[in-house]
Amino acid sequence: MAIAQPASNDALNSPDHALLHRIIAADPAAAVQSLTVDSGNIIGIKAGIKFPATAVSSADVNTLDDYEEGTWTPNVGGNATYTTQLGEYTKIGNKVTVCGYMAIDSIGTGSVYIFSGLPFTASSGFHKPGYLDRIIDFATNWYWLAINIKASTAECEFYYQDALDGSSNNVNPAFKDGTTIRFSITYTI
Amino acid sequence: MALTKLVVIDSIEVLESGHIQVRQATKIMEDGIELSKSYHRWVVSPGDDYSTQDERVKKVAEVVHTKEVVDAYKVKIKENKV
Numbered sequence: 001m002a003i004a005q006p007a008s009n010d011a012l013n014s015p016d017h018a019l020l021h022r023i024i025a026a027d028p029a030a031a032v033q034s035l036t037v038d039s040g041n042i043i044g045i046k047a048g049i050k051f052p053a054t055a056v057s058s059a060d061v062n063t064l065d066d067y068e069e070g071t072w073t074p075n076v077g078g079n080a081t082y083t084t085q086l087g088e089y090t091k092i093g094n095k096v097t098v099c100g101y102m103a104i105d106s107i108g109t110g111s112v113y114i115f116s117g118l119p120f121t122a123s124s125g126f127h128k129p130g131y132l133d134r135i136i137d138f139a140t141n142w143y144w145l146a147i148n149i150k151a152s153t154a155e156c157e158f159y160y161q162d163a164l165d166g167s168s169n170n171v172n173p174a175f176k177d178g179t180t181i182r183f184s185i186t187y188t189i
Numbered sequence: 190m191a192l193t194k195l196v197v198i199d200s201i202e203v204l205e206s207g208h209i210q211v212r213q214a215t216k217i218m219e220d221g222i223e224l225s226k227s228y229h230r231w232v233v234s235p236g237d238d239y240s241t242q243d244e245r246v247k248k249v250a251e252v253v254h255t256k257e258v259v260d261a262y263k264v265k266i267k268e269n270k271v
Contacts, residue, residue: 053214054200070212070228089230119230121208124269151269152206152262154232 064093072119074102074156076175080110084180089119094189096120103180112139112173118154120189127151130185137180139173149187156185193218198243206265207235207258211246235262 036044055066072087084103089096098118104110122128127148135145142160149156158174200212213229233239236259239250 068228070230072230116234117231119232120210121204121206121232121234124265127269150266152265154208154234 067092070119072098072100073117074100074115075117076102076104076107076110076112076115078107078109078111080108081105087117087119091120091189094123095186096189097184097186099182099184101180101182104175104177106177107175107179110175112175113158114155115175116155118149118156121154122149122151123188124152127157128185128187130156130183130187133182133184135179135181137176137178139176139179147183147185149185156183191220192224198245201246201249203249203253207253207262209233209239209246209249209253211243235259 034046038044049067051065051067055068058065068089068091070089072089073085074087075082075085082103083105084101086102087098087100089098096119102115127150130147130149132145132147138145140160140162142162143164145158145160147156147158160174162172195214195216195218197214197216198211199214200210202210202212204210210232211230215227215229216223217225233242233246233250233254235254237250237254239247239254242250
């Protein structure tokens with residue numbers, strides 16, 4: 001069932017059309033309806049859903065309260081220099097997906113295993129695991145390597161096993177001059 | 190018909206933990222009407238050097254990032270080794 005377009009002269013407080021006036025396109029004579037509801041109560045939208053620029057957050061677990069896209073800049077701090085620093089994010093509700101591409105030219109006084117610049121602070125509880133796509137010129141030889149966002153921070157940390165003793169650590173450096181990483185992480189805020 | 194580019198810090202959000210989430214909006218305007226907008230974000234954590242931040246962010250950080258907040262954050266990070 002499609003929602004009927006209200007007549008242009010319907011009063012906003014009309015019991016039948018009050019809500020429709022608020023949710024249907026400004027032009028009530030438009031041939032294409034901007035919003036429909038079918039017999040299964042499925043809502044159809046012709047364009048997009050626009051959330052307010054400043055999110056009105058909801059504690060209700062069934063409510064989608066925000067959407068945002070943007071960029072961020074991965075960095076290791078200090079006086080490090082880069083040939084590439086690119087980051088993108090998409091936030092849907094309380095879930096943020098970031099992807100990044102960072103190529104260090106000179107590490108200088110920058111961190112050798114943590115990078116920051118993330119667009120949102122991660123929730124507390126546990127570190128949020130991520131996915132590494134490409135690493136070039138990692139500073140330490142490793143058997144396995146993991147990346148995660150530390151709980152309650154906007155920082156990303158590397159963990160790796162660099163010996164066959166089964167332990168993981170990040171005592172030895174991960175980054176050096178020329179290190180390049182590409183990665184993606186989805187985390188809760 | 191003049192196009193202008195406007196870069197503004199349009200959101201400074203302080204979390205309970207003391208993190209300051211900053212959003213910069215870049216707007217392309219034509220005769221005062223917004224044609225497009227993009228966002229860039231970052232976070233200033235307790236203990237971070239905020240001396241190079243935007244003046245308003247700096248003012249917020251001066252108030253929020255007290256020694257107590259910074260110390261509490263350091264303790265929390267140590268507890269979060271999971």
